[in-house]
Amino acid sequence: MKKDSKKILLEKAESIFAKKGFSGTSTxxxxxxxxxxxxxxxxxxxxxxxxxxxxxQQLVDKVSEALKxxxxxxxxxxxxxxxxxxxxxxxxxxxxxxxxILSKDxxxxxxxxxxxxxxxxxxxxxxxxHGLIKPIHEIFTNLIVRASCSENHPxxxxxxMLYTFPLFSSLFVFKTREKTIIQHMxxxxxxxxxxxxxxxVLLTQVKSFINHISQ
Amino acid sequence: MKKDSKKILLEKAESIFAKKGFSGTSTxxxxxxxxxxxxxxxxxxxxxxxxxxxxxQQLVDKVSEALKxxxxxxxxxxxxxxxxxxxxxxxxxxxxxxxxILSKDxxxxxxxxxxxxxxxxxxxxxxxxHGLIKPIHEIFTNLIVRASCSENHPxxxxxxMLYTFPLFSSLFVFKTREKTIIQHMxxxxxxxxxxxxxxxVLLTQVKSFINHISQ
DNA sequence: TAATAATTCAAACGATTGATTGAAAATTTT
DNA sequence: AAAATTTTCAATCAATCGTTTGAATTATTA
Numbered sequence: 001m002k003k004d005s006k007k008i009l010l011e012k013a014e015s016i017f018a019k020k021g022f023s024g025t026s027t028x029x030x031x032x033x034x035x036x037x038x039x040x041x042x043x044x045x046x047x048x049x050x051x052x053x054x055x056x057q058q059l060v061d062k063v064s065e066a067l068k069x070x071x072x073x074x075x076x077x078x079x080x081x082x083x084x085x086x087x088x089x090x091x092x093x094x095x096x097x098x099x100x101i102l103s104k105d106x107x108x109x110x111x112x113x114x115x116x117x118x119x120x121x122x123x124x125x126x127x128x129x130h131g132l133i134k135p136i137h138e139i140f141t142n143l144i145v146r147a148s149c150s151e152n153h154p155x156x157x158x159x160x161m162l163y164t165f166p167l168f169s170s171l172f173v174f175k176t177r178e179k180t181i182i183q184h185m186x187x188x189x190x191x192x193x194x195x196x197x198x199x200x201v202l203l204t205q206v207k208s209f210i211n212h213i214s215q
Numbered sequence: 216m217k218k219d220s221k222k223i224l225l226e227k228a229e230s231i232f233a234k235k236g237f238s239g240t241s242t243x244x245x246x247x248x249x250x251x252x253x254x255x256x257x258x259x260x261x262x263x264x265x266x267x268x269x270x271x272q273q274l275v276d277k278v279s280e281a282l283k284x285x286x287x288x289x290x291x292x293x294x295x296x297x298x299x300x301x302x303x304x305x306x307x308x309x310x311x312x313x314x315x316i317l318s319k320d321x322x323x324x325x326x327x328x329x330x331x332x333x334x335x336x337x338x339x340x341x342x343x344x345h346g347l348i349k350p351i352h353e354i355f356t357n358l359i360v361r362a363s364c365s366e367n368h369p370x371x372x373x374x375x376m377l378y379t380f381p382l383f384s385s386l387f388v389f390k391t392r393e394k395t396i397i398q399h400m401x402x403x404x405x406x407x408x409x410x411x412x413x414x415x416v417l418l419t420q421v422k423s424f425i426n427h428i429s430q
Numbered sequence: 431t432a433a434t435a436a437t438t439c440a441a442a443c444g445a446t447t448g449a450t451t452g453a454a455a456a457t458t459t460t
Numbered sequence: 461a462a463a464a465t466t467t468t469c470a471a472t473c474a475a476t477c478g479t480t481t482g483a484a485t486t487a488t489t490a
Contacts, residue, residue, distance in 0.1 A: 005437080019335065023239030027478055037439050042479060112334055119327060119391050120234065129395070137399065158400070162416045165396060169388045170381035176334050177380060180344070184352065185376060201377045208427035209420055220467080242448055252469050257449065259467095 006044045008034045014055050018109035021116060022052055053124045056117060059110040060131035066100045067093075071139065078142035086146035087210055091203050093139070094171070098202055101175050102195050111175050133168070140164040144206075148214045156213055163209060170205070174198050221259045223249045229270050233324030236331060237267055268339045271332060274325040275346035281315045282308075286354065293357035301361035302425055306418050308354070309386070313414050316390050317405060326390050348383070355379040359421075363429040371428055378424060385420070389413045 012033035016025045027048050031038040045051035070093060077089045100106055117124055118133070141161050150156035174181060178190065187194055227248035231240045242263050246253040260266035285308060292304045315321055332339055333348070356376050365371035389396060393405065402409055 021236045021238055021331075021335070023236055026476075028476085037437095038478080039440095039480075040438070043437075048478065115334060116236075116331070118395075119330060120236070121394075133395070134399075159412065159416055159419070161400060162396075162412060163420070165392055166381065166385035166388050166416070166420065169384050169392075173381050173384045177384075179336075180333075180348070181377075181380060184349075185373070197374065197377060201374055201381070204374070204427060205378070205381065205420065205424055208423040212419060212423035212426070241446075243446085252467095253448085254450075254470095255468070263448065 005034070005036055005040060009036065009041065009044060009051065010055060010058060013051050014058075014107060014109045014113065017052060017055065018107075018112035022048075022122075049123070052113075053127060055110070055113060056124050056127045057131075059114055060127060062106070062110075063100075063132055066096070070096060071135075074139050074143060078139065078146050081146060083147050083149055083214075086143050087207070090140065090143045090147060090206060090210075093143070094202055094206060095199055097136075097171055098174075098199050099195070101171060102190060102198065106175075108175060108178065111172055115172060115176060137161075137164050137168060140167060144210060147210050150213065159213065167206065170202060220249070220251055220255060224251065224256065224259060224266065225270060225273060228266050229273075229322065229324045229328065232267060232270065233322075233327035237263075237337075264338070267328075268342060270325070270328060271339050271342045272346075274329055275342060277321070277325075278315075278347055281311070285311060286350075289354050289358060293354065293361050296361060298362050298364055298429075301358050302422070305355065305358045305362060305421060305425075308358070309417055309421060310414055312351075312386055313389075313417055314410070316386060317410050317413065321390075323390060323393065326387055330387060330391060352376075352379050352383060355382060359425060362425050365428065374428065382421065385417060 009030065013025070013030045016030055016033060025048075027038050027041050030051070031040060034040070041048060041051055045054055074089050074093055077085050081089065101111065114128055114132075117128055141157075141164050144160045144163070145151060145157055148156065148160070150160060181187075182189060185194075190198075224245065228240070228245045231245055231248060240263075242253050242256050245266070246255060249255070256263060256266055260269055289304050289308055292300050296304065316326065329343055329347075332343055356372075356379050359375045359378070360366060360372055363371065363375070365375060396402075397404060400409075405413075
């Protein structure tokens, strides 16, 4: 019966890193939260930095796992699908991603760390850029290009590439601003019903954009 | 001839806080960059925390200053304007805000600190919430409600309120992700021409959304 | 069960942290 | 020019930082 100290360290550290940032978090606090000795961090992760990177790698792996069935299909559609299929595929992708992100399985903490690293790139940035940011941007761009028949319109293609950045950020906004939004909307929380409203906003945004540039 | 040490401290500190976060920044590094003694921080700002808050207050003041002519007019339109006027007003507001944010007058550093504080609210959060976040959300919501004739449709109004969150975040995305975007778009930088493309994307997004929910 | 390996731990390391002190220097006011 | 005020500075404070060490403990293997 082995103690999974490594896993506990990852969990506790994620929560503290998210609240206090990398520099604001002390190894002592992590160890204390995990009820382990400080040296266990060096033992398992070769120091504070290694632990931080392991957390981001974990996030990338989780998202990749959640998309592993949909992504190959989406790639196929973006190359050979009809515009209608492509639009449906974008919507499905956004729905899955957003549901996944909003779900309680997916920790707020991981996203907070992810966005911190994105806004302020450090040594761990390549992990999230190549593992998450780049592939998702690419599939979004290609699908919307297909959905709006923009293959042969370079200036539209460029506009779509640009558009994927606010789109991408929108996916996380509702998670990261959860407290502010609940207060602002006078909601009691992110209920199933409210989550549907959030997804509807995102889908409306994408669909109206596709529709607008298609003509 | 008085030295404006206070101003220099604010400038240097903003740059370092943006790159390294609050905890990651040492008062010694700030003082060194400002070519002043460490104790000058306590002398002018009553400590590191006070300096940090002064920086955010400065940001709020700058944005308020930039909007001081447009905001009262927008408020009037949102109450008594025609839908067409309201739509035009939103677009103008987004154009000004985005131009202002993208301009080199407006430091990337301030926004990085602002978004850090938003994602991870601390003692300084009320400064940015009441000074910036809340008023901008309100004017956006009211204008889009007016533009889409949603006054008597509560569920549409709620959707618009929700929509202002990704819209608000979109305003900053192109500044905070500047390096990634330039690389991704294969641009040489944020030229005047490219800035126009960015603004066009934002306007397209808003207009198509308004158009979509109006019918 | 004995030997081996993996894990945990208290203690200590030098380095750095934010803040304070009181005197020195510079500036402004009288 | 003298007095008063504001600003700057070197020096020092206790506290905390991340990491390392080597022994003690636990778990695994033989």
